[in-house]
Amino acid sequence: MTATLEVSRSNHVMLLKIKDPGTRNALSGERFYRAIEDAVRTANDDLDVRCVVVTGDGKAFSSGGNVHDMHGRKGMFGGAPEQIAEQYRTGIQRIPMAFWKLDVPAIAAVNGPAIGAGCDLACMCDIRIASDRAVFAESFVKVGIVPGDGGSWLLPRAIGYARAAEMAFTGDPIDADEARELGLVSRVVPHDQLMTVALELAARIAANPPHALRWSKRLLRESQIARLDTVLEMAAAYQALAHGTEDHAEAVSALLEKRRPTFKGR
Numbered sequence: 001m002t003a004t005l006e007v008s009r010s011n012h013v014m015l016l017k018i019k020d021p022g023t024r025n026a027l028s029g030e031r032f033y034r035a036i037e038d039a040v041r042t043a044n045d046d047l048d049v050r051c052v053v054v055t056g057d058g059k060a061f062s063s064g065g066n067v068h069d070m071h072g073r074k075g076m077f078g079g080a081p082e083q084i085a086e087q088y089r090t091g092i093q094r095i096p097m098a099f100w101k102l103d104v105p106a107i108a109a110v111n112g113p114a115i116g117a118g119c120d121l122a123c124m125c126d127i128r129i130a131s132d133r134a135v136f137a138e139s140f141v142k143v144g145i146v147p148g149d150g151g152s153w154l155l156p157r158a159i160g161y162a163r164a165a166e167m168a169f170t171g172d173p174i175d176a177d178e179a180r181e182l183g184l185v186s187r188v189v190p191h192d193q194l195m196t197v198a199l200e201l202a203a204r205i206a207a208n209p210p211h212a213l214r215w216s217k218r219l220l221r222e223s224q225i226a227r228l229d230t231v232l233e234m235a236a237a238y239q240a241l242a243h244g245t246e247d248h249a250e251a252v253s254a255l256l257e258k259r260r261p262t263f264k265g266r
Helices: 030-045 067-072 081-089 094-101 117-124 151-159 161-170 176-182 191-206 210-222 228-243 246-257
Strands: 004-010 013-019 051-056 106-110 113-115 127-131 135-137 187-189
Touching (some): 013 030, 013 191, 030 094, 051 191, 094 117, 106 117, 106 191, 113 117, 135 176, 210 246
8 A cells, every 4th residue: 555645726726635544644655756746747837836735634744654564674665775775766765856846835734743754744845834733753763764765954954953963863753832942843723723724824825926936936945055146146037037027017016006916927
């Protein structure tokens, strides 16, 4: 059994829901990896998509790796060391690479436990909102392995090196309130309000011009690895493009005329 990805659309927002109740939404299987890549490709190619929301089905966001497969040395966990390394490269590591290429803003609506790779999946998103039932753990050491899906790169950028090191070296879980204190999530909401709050935020993001959103995300993404002068040069280039769009003219006109703008991605 492998996870499935339920993809739906509402106005300018794409919702991705991970579904595998038998493993509490473990992230595994060629079908699942391909579905993530396909969803990202669709979002990038379609200017009508302006925000993506990621959540889990049922009581968990994602349990990460399939522990039963680890125990049985099956799937990506089976074979000689060089086979396992290649299975990580061509398997679960496709998820962080896909999200790194996602041009539109992404929100993780963390509805329950986000464990191991599930915690890292949340970190792949730009914004994280947690249910008060959410739990986070960078728990790879608890099963004698390392963060194999990019967590060692993602988590320090979300909460800083020292706090990420504490989570990774102990493997201990933290609750939603502690996650907020660490800056891992931006807000904690009652469980039954999670999707309402996440989708409302997505709608506020999606109300903006699609090109400006995508270029802003690219600048934020590159700022994590590039020098200031490089990012400033990129900003100047994108700004020149932005000033030439119809959406920019519409935004300025609407502001001066005190009306709601209508953006067409042009």
